[in-house]
Each structure stands twice: as C-alpha cells, then as structure tokens.
Amino acid sequence: MIEKELVIIGGGPAGLSAAKVAAEAGLHSLVIERDFKVGGQLVKQTHMFFGSEKQYAKSRGIDIAGILINDVIKYDELIDVMTETTVVGIYDENVITLLKGEEYIKIKAKAIIVATGASEKFLAFENNDLPGVYGAGAVQTLMNVHGVLPGQRVVMVGSGNIGLIVSYQLLQAGVKVVKVLEASQQIGGYKVHASKLRRLGVEIDVKTSIKKAIGTDYLERIEIAKLDENWEFIDGTEEQIEVDALCISVGLSPLSNILSMAGAKMKYVSSLGGLVPMIDHHHETTVKNIFVAGDVCGVEEASSAIVEGYYTGLLVSERLGYKHNNFDELYIDFKSQLENLRSGPFGEKTRLGLKEITR
Amino acid sequence: MIPESVFCDIIAMRGGKTMRIKQHPILSFTYDNKITFFYEDKEVHGYKGDTIASALHALGVKKLSHSVEDKRPRGFYCAIGNCASCNMVVNGTPNVRTCVTLLEDGMKVYTQTNKGELL
Numbered sequence: 001m002i003e004k005e006l007v008i009i010g011g012g013p014a015g016l017s018a019a020k021v022a023a024e025a026g027l028h029s030l031v032i033e034r035d036f037k038v039g040g041q042l043v044k045q046t047h048m049f050f051g052s053e054k055q056y057a058k059s060r061g062i063d064i065a066g067i068l069i070n071d072v073i074k075y076d077e078l079i080d081v082m083t084e085t086t087v088v089g090i091y092d093e094n095v096i097t098l099l100k101g102e103e104y105i106k107i108k109a110k111a112i113i114v115a116t117g118a119s120e121k122f123l124a125f126e127n128n129d130l131p132g133v134y135g136a137g138a139v140q141t142l143m144n145v146h147g148v149l150p151g152q153r154v155v156m157v158g159s160g161n162i163g164l165i166v167s168y169q170l171l172q173a174g175v176k177v178v179k180v181l182e183a184s185q186q187i188g189g190y191k192v193h194a195s196k197l198r199r200l201g202v203e204i205d206v207k208t209s210i211k212k213a214i215g216t217d218y219l220e221r222i223e224i225a226k227l228d229e230n231w232e233f234i235d236g237t238e239e240q241i242e243v244d245a246l247c248i249s250v251g252l253s254p255l256s257n258i259l260s261m262a263g264a265k266m267k268y269v270s271s272l273g274g275l276v277p278m279i280d281h282h283h284e285t286t287v288k289n290i291f292v293a294g295d296v297c298g299v300e301e302a303s304s305a306i307v308e309g310y311y312t313g314l315l316v317s318e319r320l321g322y323k324h325n326n327f328d329e330l331y332i333d334f335k336s337q338l339e340n341l342r343s344g345p346f347g348e349k350t351r352l353g354l355k356e357i358t359r
Numbered sequence: 360m361i362p363e364s365v366f367c368d369i370i371a372m373r374g375g376k377t378m379r380i381k382q383h384p385i386l387s388f389t390y391d392n393k394i395t396f397f398y399e400d401k402e403v404h405g406y407k408g409d410t411i412a413s414a415l416h417a418l419g420v421k422k423l424s425h426s427v428e429d430k431r432p433r434g435f436y437c438a439i440g441n442c443a444s445c446n447m448v449v450n451g452t453p454n455v456r457t458c459v460t461l462l463e464d465g466m467k468v469y470t471q472t473n474k475g476e477l478l
Contacts, residue, residue: 034440035459041439046385060385084459086440119441129444131421131434138438138458146413147380147388173380217432218421255441 004030005320007096007109009087009258012040013302014294015115016068017309018316023075025317025324030107031072031079032098034086038072039065040117041137042302044144046172047165054337055303062144064302090262094289111289111316114259115309118252118273118295123157126212132219136166136249143173151245155222156180157210163249164193170247171200178241180204183227211238213246222246252299259296262287271353272298280359282319283312291316298353300341307337378417379406396466411457411468412438412445423447423457424471447471 006022008015011033019029037043045061056064072079085100094112098105120135122128132151134142136158139150154175156167159182167177180197185206187194194204207227214221226237253274260266264285265278276297277285284291293312294305311334314324324330342350380388392407398415405414412423412435423445424433435445440459449455449468453475457468 036461062386119437119439122436129426129431129433131423131432134435135437138436141438141458142413142416143380144386146409146417147383147386148409148413148417149378149380150416172384174382218434 001095002105002107004028004107004109006030006111006113006316007032007094007107008113008115009096010040010115010117010294010296011035011038011081011083012115012117012294012305013042013064013068014117014296014305014309014312015040015113016072017306018113018115018293018313019079019309020068020071020075021310021313021324021330022317022322023072023078025314025322025327026078027317027320027322028078029080030109031081032085032087032096033081033083036084038081038083039069040302040305042068044137044140045302046144046169049301049303051301051303051341052337055306055341057303061302064306068306087258090258090290109289110320111291113291113293113312113316114256114285114296115292115294115305116255116258116296117305118254118299120248121251121253121273123210123248123250125210127215128213130213130215130219131217132215132244133213133246133248136162136247139245139247140166140169143169149173149175150247151243152176153178153243154245154247155210155224155241155243156247156249158182158249158251159187159189159194159204159206160249160251161189161193162252163247164189164197166247166249167197167202168193168200171197171202175245177202178243179224181208181210181224182206183209183231209233210246214240219244219246252295254296254299256296259285259290259292262290264290267357269298269353269356271349272357276353276357278357278359282315283308289319297357298350300350304338304341304350307334307341310334311338378419394462394464396462396464396468398468399470400467405462409462411447411449411455411460411462411466413458414462415457415468422470425473427474430472446475448475 006029008031011031042061042065051057089097094109096107156163211223211225225233259277264287293308394405421434422432433444435458436442438458440456445457446454447457
C-alpha cells in the first residue's frame, strides 16, 4: 500500500489552496482530481469576482484558477497531483481507494482533507430528464471551457447569482436568453447582475416556474406557469415557450457522500445546501484526521473556498508536525478573511448554518 | 449505422452553422487541431480540448445514453462527472463519463442502452 502524509480529495479552489499552504509549511501532499484538469469550477468563470484583494477580487475566475495552479506548480516537489482519478472509498485508519482508469489503488494517509465541492441541485418537473435540460454550471463548462453552445434559445430556471451570471454569459456567447424564471417573489442574486440582464432585454419573471419539458428525443418546448403563495401552479396561467435548452440553477448541494461513508457525523443544514459534516474549529470532522474545506461543508463562493483551503492546510500541517513559519499571523489573517466574507446580510445564512455544525 | 438525421436539427436550425463559438468578448477558441473519431461507426470530427460530450454536442448529438428501465433518452446534465447521465460505451468500455473524458483520435463511441456489460 502507498503511504502518504496528506491526501487532498478534490483539486478545486479549496484543495489547491490547502496544498499550497501545506507545502509552504514543508508538508508533502497528494491532490486527487476526477476531472482531467485541476482548478475546479473556476476554470469556467469568466466573470470578475467580488470580495477583497486577498481573494483576488476584480480578477476573473479563469485567471484565479491560473494563479492557484501556478502556486501548486511552484511547489511541485511537495505537491503531487493525480487527475482523471476518482476516490471510491475511505476505509478505517484513513485508507483511501482510488480508481484511475481500470487501475485500483490503495493509499494510507496520515491526514485527509476532503475538498470535493458541491454539485448542482435538480428540480422535479415532468420530463426533467430530457436531453437539453442542463445544469447551469454544465452549460458554463460547455460554453466557456469547450467553446460549444448549449442551444439557440434558452430559458434559465432560478435567479440566484449563478442563474444571473450564466444568463449573461449565454448572451455573451451569442445565445438568446428568452427568460429567467424565479419561483419566489424576489430575485435571488445581486441586483447588479439582474440589472445588467434587464438592460439587455432579458425578462425576469418572479413567482413563475417550469411546469414541464416537452420533446421526443430532446427538449423542444417548455411549459411555464405562475405560482400562488403556497408555491402551487395557478391554473390557466400556463405558457409554452420554444427552447432548445433549459438551464437549471436552483442551488448547489455539498458532495459529502464520501464523508458519510467514512463514518463522519453528518447533519442536514438547508442553509448550507444539504448534508454536511459536523466540524470543529480546525475543520476536522468527527473522524480523527479527516478534515474538510470548501463547499463540501457548506456552499459558499469560491473566494471562501480558497480561504478555507488555506486555513485548513495551515492547521493540518501543524497537526502533522509541520508548523508554518508564519503560523500565528496567518491563522489570524485567514480567520478574519473568512469573517469578512461572511459578514453582511448575504452571509447570514452561512453564519447561522456554520453555527449548527461547529462543535 | 444510424440515419443522417441524428446530426440534427440543431445544425439545421442554425442554418448549417456549427455550435462552435467563433467570437467571444473574453475567451478565444482555436479550431486547428482536428480530432477524428467514430460515433455509431460514422466518422466525425472534434477538436483538441474537447471532451467526448462537448464534441458530440457540437455535432448536434444531444442524446448520449438511455435510462436503464424505461430507456428514456438521456443527455449530459452536470458536466463534472457526477450525475452519470452522459455515460457511453467508448472503445468497448461501458459507463464512460463522456463529460470528463477527453476526446482522442480514433475513439469509437456508442450510445449506451443498458447498464453496461462488465466482462
């Protein structure tokens, strides 16, 4: 069996940042990524980030991915990366099993950081499995990574920041965005994103949702309708729209399955996106030496995932006997950056959610 | 062999134009490294950097797989290798997540209609 000091599951913003700080402290790590490239979902974010300079605000996500990847390359003697490799299990005593192509690999780690991120939620409606019904993030990947349009005419379901930003990116790529639908009474995302869309002539219909998808082999039309105060469709308000793609943007849920498997104590916290692990102030789960960073312990922005990665990397390296030269200074810095990112009305959900899972 | 009509409708709708982005305010895409592969035994092309799923989508192929019980058509949904909706048979191996598998020259790709034979 291969033995490693630190194994990081997931090569997105949290995982890469954890590896960087661990390397600064002198700790060797292995980053495992199931995609063929690292960078996580940053690689498709063409918009500029909010936040402060420390989390690379005013940079585009794609450029932030480049910065994080360069940091890892700088420490290539201390950071190994395995791509196209999927973790399939965590067993007792931190034994991790991996599948790389047809090859099955076992690794024993002194510590594990689970930084698996989150995946897009699905929505229940008739024929929601028709090809042409895509996650908003999936459409972003198709367009911004591979340069392929999802369709000609698109409706977006959900007006959170992802729904609004991806709608704008669809317009940039030359796709007609017919409408954005929002089930609640208010637009979910920042006003600045919504106004941008409206200026470009995209309607945002509140109290409206998708009722069914129509098509034989792939999506041809959708039926939408108004919702009443009990979230029930109002009869007679149905409208059919011709589209060849429908984007679902109704939030993300943590990819925490591997933690349940490892026996970590879990809790369902809807404000954090779903099932998340109970953690302590070191971001350690109830299983000794299994830590978490990023969206897997509560869905937030990529900026938070980066700082959580730094923070967890710092504490894990100390645990394994590699105390960072600037430990005290960085500890305070990362903690205050996280507090800042979670301040204000938009951070309230996260603050309350984290209270529920932090021991 | 599958009928020509599979390469559908999307391309027809765009007046014969492809689904490839040619102009973009932020990103640039180059299409000089062509990759030849086979979809349902038909010789087709994608470009370097494509996944199998993105190459097929650009060709207008949206139906990649079928549900196991009712054989309902399935396309890709998450594009991060999580949902299994885009699983196809590639070079004889079933359940290949085509959204996170890079396209290679000579690949033989087929729509999957069952759980996939293990042996």
